[in-house]
Amino acid sequence: DSGVTQTPKHLITATGQRVTLRCSPRSGDLSVYWYQQSLDQGLQFLIQYYNGEERAKGNILERFSAQQFPDLHSELNLSSLELGDSALYFCASSGLASHEQYFGPGTRLTVT
């Protein structure tokens, strides 16, 4: 158990809908990262937050957004969903050492 929690575990929704994925980092970790894992693209970095502020952006679509709250949990919002958004979404957290990221169990999103 990494100490990172994610909800929900599974999510099935229709195209055009909007969903919110939630992540709670390990106790004491200030950084939260979101990654998307699909069969053809592997693990892709989406966005990083540090202590409530956006720190880095990767290949995140404009339809996707995220935020980190004062209690350090984070939410990833995916809107206008398309079939191609079906994937596993992982949250990771770290302390100051970004090379030591601990991953949550993921949310499997299926868009039908």
Added chain:
Amino acid sequence: GESVGLHLPTLSVQEGDNSIINCAYSNSASDYFIWYKQESGKGPQFIIDIRSNMDKRQGQRVTVLLNKTVKHLSLQIAATQPGDSAVYFCAALNYGGSQGNLIFGKGTKLSVKP
């Protein structure tokens, strides 16, 4: 842009043998290289990392070797066990360029035969 790739998508070994999983990277400015293990239905699990100024690092039954000349790293697992069956990813991190996000390779699926 930076890329990290694995040499073989699958690897099958006999229980008790040693396993070697290889990875190549493109960005010589990477500061750290990390190996993750992902079991079916779970998130990636940190195994071991190595800083770019090191050549070798050992953990419990695992060793990572870094060859900066040819931009190659490998993960060696000693006395491979059935519980080692998983997908293994190498990842690179450049503190200067990416503010801490990991660039992952595609993964090698390790199967351990009893």
